Amino acid sequence: MREYTIVNILYTRKVPVKMNELTAELGLSERTVRDVLRSLDKTGERHGFGIRMIRGQGYLLETRDNQAFHAYLDKGQLHTSQVDLDNKQSRQQYLLFYLLQSDSHQSMDHMAEEMGVSRSTIISDLKEVEQRLAAFCLKLARRAHYGMRIEGDEKDFRKAFSYFILQPGHTLQHTEDFRAYEREFDIARLKAYLLYILKERELKISDVFLDNIVTHLFILLYRVSKHNFIVAGQAAQSYPEPLYRELAGSIAGWIETHYQITLPADEVDYLALHISGKTIMERMSEETKSHLREGISGILERLDREFLTGFNQDKDLREALLLHMFPLLNRLYYNLQLGNPLVEDVYSQYANVFVISFRFAEIIEEQYGFRMSRDEAGYVALHFAAHLERMQQRNLEKFKRIAVICSTGAGSAQLIRLKLESVFPKASVITASITEVDEISSKPVDLILSTVPLATEIKEKPVIHIKQLLDDQEIQRIKEILSLQINRTKPSYKLMDFKELFRRELFHLDGPDDYTELLKLRCREMVEHHHAADDFPEQVLFREQKFTTIYKNGVAGPHPMRMSAIRDCISVTVLKKPLVYEGKPVQLIFLINLGPGQLFLHKEISKLLLVLMEKEDSRSRLLSVNSYEQFIHEIENLL
Known part of the structure; x- marks a missing residue:
């Protein structure tokens, strides 16, 4: 089963897949995945395919005999549910697929038979499935002699459906009914229409948010086609602003023309709320802007006091958060928080700004009463990450006079100088020999870079020992050292080991x-x-x-x-x-x-x-x- 799962991942991706992606999707260790890949060498020989490892990119599926490979597909080995019976997470994902795509009650015995596992295994897995559904305010309702089905508000069902069914990269197959509906849904034409009407009303939207609205509309149409509707009171206690209601009405008219589906008023209102939480309105009133600016400035001042930062002094950061906060507060108010496909990557690369972002979320909850999800915090973290990158660049620009001490001759010193001038375009770079150290230390230089260890310590001037030849990695190291030195709490030019x-x-x-x-x-x-x-x-x-x-x-x-x-x-x-x-x-x-x-x-x-x-x-x-x-x-x- 694990072999089929890996082949299916590689076959559907069509591009090299890294080891860390395979381990994350399969929930297995690297050693186990490597064992499975080795066993696939023999399987591939029999069925006309092979798996090639491309250094720095990952694993790629290559077909050598199309007829044999497609015979392998036709046997159904890739069109089965692809559940790894040895993996608890894979079994739970299958159960969520099975229950979310079913409108009728399902018996436990039937599900156990479908999966090929014992009834006790199903009972154990369903306990955790219920916990995962509870996070979306859904529950498993059981009925004697009929089985179980997922119940809850339609808006919560759609959130869970989006999260569990439409996640990219999963290996489970959708139902034939669902796939048939997918084939009829014209994403490109819908996107083009959405961009047209948003531009017409001077509304901007990011690609991620646009895809989120398209996903919402797809689920909306699929669920409505099955006679599952948002009912009064489920969406929100108040009506959306007229601009967004008008926009949603236009989209509803387009849907009726192209799909012959008439959306009820509550569905149109719910769609309007989604749009209001995902678009940027440049015509925001001055009163709204002033109120938000004041709130953002207050939050940034608190963060500056706690983290010894200068966020509130960065105009670009304040304006970026202003444009982000308007739709964000709408999303929080209507409990329509966004998923964030980048959150894991952002967190692993910018763990430092997530500390800030979560504190920002705490203050938002304290002041506005809304709790931000980790995905929403991930979007905010990107703004703080951009601020820190700007600060790093500005700090480097503070070095106006740089001296390079080099003992290998004028040619090498000249090459180093030219490299440094590309990193510090506003700086004056001079070169000197080791015999001129005393003279250099007495001059008003901001930074000394030396290719050789210095016999005497130079006080009150930053000194960094560098390589004879500056490659990209060495230049990056210099930047990072200077960022650490400048941003230390206690002024010190000596980098802590x-x-x-x-x-x-x-x-x-x-x-x-x-x-x-x-x-x-x-x-x-x-x-x-x-x-x-x-x-x-x-x-x-x-x-x-x-x-x-x-x-x-x-x-x-x-x-x-x-x-x-x-x-x-x-x-x-x-x-x-x-x-x-x-x-x-x-x-x-x-x-x-x-x-x-x-x-x-x-x-x-x-x-x-x-x-x-x-x-x-x-x-x-x-x-x-x-x-x-x-x-x-x-x-x-x-x-």
């Missing part, structure tokens, strides 16, 4: 079998060593409940909701056998404890974790260490 964050007393090669218990133990250890405040354990666990910090391939970076470390440090736990938490395996745990003002340092830690997520050989070396000394040696190789 990254290794100092790791401490012998905070390094472990084992721990409790329960992930939550392990975090509690490591947090208490931080407090006992006086590295963290007393509420550190509470903050970390609260953060984990909001959104688990377990990333891809067993790497985790838990951290608190507040950056309030007494001493910056990282607790490390390396587990020989992975734990599983919320369906995710975890084996390398980096518990991050940083103080206010260390967002850029948090970013560098995130980059280290990202390397471990993406590079299997780096992970393997860390997982094989048996002592703190070996761990530090491997970290040195990674930095």
Whole structure:
């Protein structure tokens, strides 16, 4: 079954699929996936296909004998439900597919027979299925002698349908009835019409939000075709603004013309609410703008005090949040929060700004009474990430006079100077030999870069040791070092050695079998060593409940909701056998404890974790260490 699932993923994608994507979709370890891929070599030889690994891209399915491969397809091996009976998550996904696409009651015995598992397995899986449905305010209603079916408000059903049925990349097959409806739905023509009427009314929309509205309309038409309607009171307690009601009316008229479906007034109102929460209205009234600006400025001031940042001084950030907040508050008011297909990638690459974004969400809830989802917080995080990137560039522009000390001759020094002028276009770059160090140190330079170690320390001037030849990786390293130096809480031109964050007393090669218990133990250890405040354990666990910090391939970076470390440090736990938490395996745990003002340092830690997520050989070396000394040696190789 696992072989069929992997082949189906590769066959439907048509492009190389990375190992971390396969492990995430299958819920299996890398070792297991590699074993399955090896067994597929023999299967492919018999059925006319092969799987090729392309370095840096992933695994690609290639057909060598189309007739044999299509015979393999015709046997139904790829058109089955593709449920991996050995994988609990795969079985639960199948049950959700089965129940959400069925309008009638389904018996437990029938589902067990369909899946080929025991009744007791179905009973066990349904307990967690019910929990997943409860998150959408839906329940499994049981009726004696008939079976069970999903019940709840139609708007909640549609949210669950979108989340579980229309997620990209799943391996389960839709029902024939659903596929037939998909074939009749003309997405391109609908998108073109939506863009036309939005532009006509001076409304802007992002590609992600446009796709979200198209998905909503597809589910709307499919459900209405089955006589499932939004009824009065389900959508909201108040009517949408006239502009959006007019827009929804136009779309309803287009639907009636092209699909011969007449939408009831409640459906039109619900559609209007979706549009109001996903479009940007440039004609926003000055009164509304003024009110929002005041609220955003107040929130940014609080964040600046807590994180020692300068968000409120960034006009671009304030304006970006202004345009984002208007539809966001509409979505929150009508409980129509967006899904975010980028949230996992954004979180793994910008874990530092998610700390800010979740605090932003807390303040929104406190001031407006609306609770933001983690997906919505992901969209807000992108604005803060853009701010930090702008700040990094502006900080680099502060270096106006740069001296390069090079001992290999004028040609090498000239090449370095030309490279640096491309990085610091507003700076004056001069070169000097090692014999001119004293003279250079007395001049008003902002930065000294040296290809050789300096015999004497130069006080009050930043000095960075660089390679003889500056490649892209070295230039990036210089930028990151300068960002860390400029943004340190305490002014210092000496970059703290990254290794100092790791401490012998905070390094472990084992721990409790329960992930939550392990975090509690490591947090208490931080407090006992006086590295963290007393509420550190509470903050970390609260953060984990909001959104688990377990990333891809067993790497985790838990951290608190507040950056309030007494001493910056990282607790490390390396587990020989992975734990599983919320369906995710975890084996390398980096518990991050940083103080206010260390967002850029948090970013560098995130980059280290990202390397471990993406590079299997780096992970393997860390997982094989048996002592703190070996761990530090491997970290040195990674930095």
